[in-house]
Amino acid sequence: MDILLIAGLWLDGSAWDDVASTLRSLGHRPVALTLPGQGDGSTSATLDDQVAAVLAAVDAASGKPVVVGHSAACTLAWLAADARPDKISVVVFVGGFPAGDGKPYADFFELRDGAMPFPGWEAFEGPDSADLDEEARRAFAAAAIPVPEAVATGVVRLTDERRFDVPVTVICPEFTPAQAQEWINAGDVPELAGVRHLDFVDIDSGHWPMHTKPAELARLLAATGPERAARSGKADLA
Numbered sequence: 075m076d077i078l079l080i081a082g083l084w085l086d087g088s089a090w091d092d093v094a095s096t097l098r099s100l101g102h103r104p105v106a107l108t109l110p111g112q113g114d115g116s117t118s119a120t121l122d123d124q125v126a127a128v129l130a131a132v133d134a135a136s137g138k139p140v141v142v143g144h145s146a147a148c149t150l151a152w153l154a155a156d157a158r159p160d161k162i163s164v165v166v167f168v169g170g171f172p173a174g175d176g177k178p179y180a181d182f183f184e185l186r187d188g189a190m191p192f193p194g195w196e197a198f199e200g201p202d203s204a205d206l207d208e209e210a211r212r213a214f215a216a217a218a219i220p221v222p223e224a225v226a227t228g229v230v231r232l233t234d235e236r237r238f239d240v241p242v243t244v245i246c247p248e249f250t251p252a253q254a255q256e257w258i259n260a261g262d263v264p265e266l267a268g269v270r271h272l273d274f275v276d277i278d279s280g281h282w283p284m285h286t287k288p289a290e291l292a293r294l295l296a297a298t299g300p301e302r303a304a305r306s307g308k309a310d311l312a
Contacts, residue, residue, distance in 0.1 A: 121228025
């Protein structure tokens with residue numbers, strides 16, 4: 075099974091190295107994407123450029139891949155489902171939810187010199203970063219790649235209602251499946267309220283399980299395939 079891995083803000087494809095290693099040992103073909111503007115040397119990339127890179131990976135995949143989005147990149151995974159609803163077997167959201175149509179992609183933090191740099195750990199104190207030690211925090215901050223302004227402020231455009239037919243699994247790190255369901259029920263995540271096959275999986279980690287629980291995350295991704303999606307329902311809590 076091809077599994078496309080899209081990391082969140084400030085990360086390139088190397089964020090998935092340990093996850094990808096375990097996935098290969100389990101017989102899968104992981105494809106970790108380095109997005110335009112986040113590791114390829116470009117500083118002028120746009121959200122459309124990143125979407126195009128994800129769609130190119132979907133089109134190049136063998137069969138119908140699983141598309142995994144982490145954090146803000148959950149929106150990229152969902153944009154892929156919107157553009158290729160018949161070519162994706164499952165979308166997996168890790169530690170995040172997709173933005174809705176007409177919303178900015180990720181204008182969460184201050185922009186400086188045409189980019190959104192990593193804001194520091196104060197913004198992520200608590201459950202997000204509780205499992206990262208000081209060495210891991212320093213390494214993350216040192217390697218963080220500023221997100222181009224045209225990516226962060228790009229406007230999300232969703233056009234195909236068939237995206238709601240694509241099965242979705244939400245892997246819940248710093249929040250619980252019950253919390254995720256509550257947010258959906260409250261109308262805080264309108265895109266997921268329309269998903270017809272929605273599943274939840276818990277993982278005991280902070281916001282970056284690819285760093286702190288890579289083998290466990292890989293096993294969860296390996297188990298998230300068409301067979302599981304076929305069994306899932308909107309009220310399922312795993």
